[in-house]
């Protein structure tokens with residue numbers, strides 16, 4: 208299959224040479240059983256690449272599962288991946304198969320491999336080299352035939368120097384390395400992607416299509432996109448749902464992308480620069496600014512995770528919740544808080560999301576009464592979502608409107624094995 212057909216079949220947008228090259232390598236390696244290491248910043252499409260490689264491989268009719276090594280608690284990851292025997296640890300009331308057993312014949316995508324504990328790395332190396340593994344608490348060696356695709360947004364080679372990652376495993380994994388380029392390094396694709404996402408979201412939420420004027424386009428091109436395509440997609444969703452005018456100007460876009468305004472005006476951040484060693488009043492270099500944006504972005508993500516966890520505690524919303532709502536609300540340009548007013552699609556949100564925590568506690572009594580049926584429905588929904596996304600937890604979580612961590616917790620809680 209040529210790269211152009213892969214793009215249309217898997218909805219991959221973009222024409223940047225680095226992206227095309229990455230797709231070519233993915234295409235070439237798909238038919239083999241070689242281990243692939245996909246490197247790239249968060250949100251560039253690493254998981255999308257893993258799904259493409261599996262779908263183009265002879266294993267395509269066998270299971271594919273995505274495991275986020277960074278989201279699984281260190282104490283359970285061995286048992287998740289390799290299974291355990293009854294009584295292997297406190298709480299192991301039954302024996303359980305791990306992914307390397309259930310996915311036999313298929314592909315496992317190990318996301319955020321740099322977060323894998325060093326003990327698990329030893330087990331992984333063994334299964335990669337010999338196809339052998341042992342359940343936690345067992346002494347019986349078992350065989351499996353699983354193809355591994357790993358991904359990282361870290362500098363794994365650097366991790367090997369500090370002892371955080373096994374060097375032998377690093378070389379074993381990077382048989383075929385694929386680097387997915389950051390969005391800021393393929394500017395030419397930014398507007399293409401935005402148009403595609405905006406059109407998709409207008410369809411999904413049944414809002415009229417939007418268009419960007421020249422200044423808005425310029426703003427998207429100049430913005431460094433620390434969260435890459437995932438961030439661009441979120442912005443496209445927010446703008447598609449929340450924009451009052453269908454032609455979006457630069458000024459209107461600032462509401463959704465306040466950081467972009469700072470860039471276009473080349474603002475320094477005086478309050479923070481006083482903390483740096485540079486002279487007072489001196490502006491940040493481009494790299495310093497990049498790092499700061501990354502920091503802000505990470506903070507924002509943590510905040511989102513917290514919000515999603517709150518969703519998890521106050522009950523799962525019915526129906527699709529726009530990803531927008533799991534994102535920070537667009538900040539007003541003055542940086543202060545102003546209660547945003549939302550058009551209809553957002554009214555489907557559970558009121559808890561917008562109510563202060565103190566009043567949510569009020570409803571505890573009612574919730575206890577209903578919790579049984581809610582949890583049944585919830586379990587059902589989770590199973591459905593997992594099935595629909597063929598075990599890909601990130602996608603299932605995103606569809607359910609909860610964080611991967613929350614989904615993980617619920618899978619455990621409901622003992623969902625699929």
Ligand SMILES: Nc1ncnc2c1ncn2[C@@H]1O[C@H](COP(=O)(O)OP(=O)(O)O)[C@@H](O)[C@H]1O
Pocket residue numbers: 218219220221247248249250251252253254255256400436437440
């Ligand atoms: N080239 C692309 N064209 C269209 N959508 C893309 C492209 N690359 C990534 N995406 C979308 O961007 C989002 C983030 O991609 P993902 O694979 O989860 O990134 P990563 O695993 O690198 O964090 C997903 O919704 C994915 O479908």
Ligand SMILES: [Mg+2]
Pocket residue numbers: 249250253254318
């Ligand atoms: Mg990812």
